[in-house]
Amino acid sequence: MAANPLVHGPQQPADMLLRDVHVLDPRAGVDGRHDVRVRAGEIAEMAPPGTLGHQPDEELLEGQGRHLLPAFFDPHVHMRTPGHEHKEDLDSGTRAAAAGGYAAVLAMPNTDPVLDSAPLLRSLRDTAAREARISIGFLPCITRGLQGEQLTEMAELRQEGAVGFTDDGMPVQSAGMLRKALQYQRLCGGVIALHEEDPTLSRGGCVHEGVVSAALGIGGIPTISESTMVARDAALAGYEDARVHFQHLSCVASVDAVAHAKAQGWRVSTEVSPHHLLLTEQDVRSMDTRMKMNPPLATEADRQALIEGLRSGTIDCVATDHAPHAREEKEVPFEQAPMGTTGLETAFAALYTGLVLPGVLDLKLLVQRMTAGAELFALPTAHVVPGELANLTLVDLDAEWVAGERGWESRSENCCFAGRKLHGRVLLTLSSGAVVYRERAFSVVGA
């Protein structure tokens, strides 16, 4: 019997009455104001607003019509543990996730040492069982040491609780190697998540190849570096009838390749990051190292294709690719800086501000896509329905805030949205029935 793939630290189940909240759960078909009672961590009752009486042993929270959503799921975060705890650890990283309204995340294996063996996975899950504020699952490597040459002991890793496998940060360059992993998946299961990049095309580059790379004299990464690999691996997945997930799609051609694969009935899914949905290569002109990520920010046409893909369902879910780096690592010239932006604390507000408020995306659709990752990895999806474990996010859609103005829960501050005025703020998050985040008000005498 395999271990439960999600693990979290010690928690106290909540007893709480959320009075007059606007429940929006696209899957349950709920979109209206309710009183919601949570008892011992479970959603116990939902009733018309003002009809549930407050019981003395529960916390009363006046919702005033604010939105209560199924808590978000992020299938792609970097918790930097073990080895890079100066960037993030399981406590700070899951705190950041909770502050962003997430009830569960999946962590990538490009740590030091890389997560490629069952003893390492066991040790990391033990740590998570002490430190993680929310549920966390792990995707160990496809290949040992991320070297692309030999499979990890995937079956044993699965027994030890691996959600799936990925060499994220590195592509599986050899088609033959990937094919073996896809074949082996028949034995052990587990979604194989792929960072798609052809290093022979991307080498030497650190921004999107185009007008901005030409103007800055910085090496460009052509979009074909990603899209040719998506097309190749989709075909491999089709041939082997394997289940693969393409990570952080960034360009038109990749969206097209995924659409083609889905039209063939191949078992592929994909994700897109808030930064690729909201920013373009033009944001790199300033050479702000927080805008340096892999894959790089591409053109407006690419951005529009990603939005359209998310709307149509070609792109299944939103994933932040939360990639913390220490200040001194990012406070260097652009070409020297490591790739990555943090994203957990801003994802919902940035997408709500950038896509929902201007009428580009429906709020319902955004909520669906920010919670859809769980099912893709065969994990339980949050539902705002009586009888379910409380995985809930309460947001104030009217709240305005400046990203980073009150600091970050994450240990790192390399957020590409820092300093931007955002609408929509997470007030409260419940994960697996426990309150894991509550917006704090800071007041001092005399202020």
Place this chain on the structure above:
Amino acid sequence: MTMQHLLSIEDLDRAGIERIVEQAARFAEVSDREIKKVPALRGRMVLNLFYEASTRTRSSFELAAKRLSADVVNFAASGSSVEKGESLKDTVLTLSAHKPDAIVLRTPWAGAAELVSKWCSAAIVNAGDGKREHPTQALLDVYTLRSRLGELDGASIWIIGDVAHSRVARSNIIAFQRMGAKVTVAGPPTLIPRGIEALGCDVRFTLDELPSADVVYTLRMQRERMSETWVPSLREYASWYQVNGKRLSPRQVLMHPGPVNRGVELSGEVVDSPQAVITAQVEAGVVVRMAVLYELLAGASAPSTSPSSGRPEAAGAAIGERQPA
């Protein structure tokens, strides 16, 4: 017109470029005197901070600063704390403790000059940031061309060679166009970056139309590019892109930022021909860099020097236009 730093040639509009070039012309007269020094920057300190090997740019800046009577400190990254792992930021903070008035910065990284300008109060001169820009090279090239052609308006300038890896190309494409010239870049398709046309230049992959050019500006073809197979061989490169006696017409001006690979991008005969202004470019380097340092440092806060003390005539005009920083 205020200029706090020279980080990119984009910091200067046409009037700004003209102002510096005209100031450089006035300094050129000083260079012809027996005593080549003026006391304009007496008591000021210029720090040359070079993270890449450079003989000509560094010595050109050093000479320019010394001719303005500034104190000069040279800091090369090799053999220094940088090799012990000190970051750019810490190096700049440390050197800033010596209170330089200007830092002349050469690094292999795009945008480094902008970063450094945020970390200290000195005026920053970008002397080359990675493959991005080399604004004083563009200014000295404009100066050289104006001495030769007069105005650049309507002139056709071809920039030939490894545009992808050339900071000179990027700064010059912008500067030449600002001065009214029409710029064409030409070279092997592997070395012409996708998207370069967005800077406003035309792109050609052969030299077939080179006769239409008024100015032929060749770039250095770096030998290390061969190992990365950007071109099949230097031999093939030379046969397609070398500017030689057969390709260069007597009415064209030939430029090169140096150092020249004779027999690769240029044949020996054209380097030595009357069309070549390559040594004039080097000469221009000193006076243009004098003008840049003067523009940045001899502002309102400069120690007062009377006109009789050797300061070039009419230099006051440049100062008069400055707003308090």
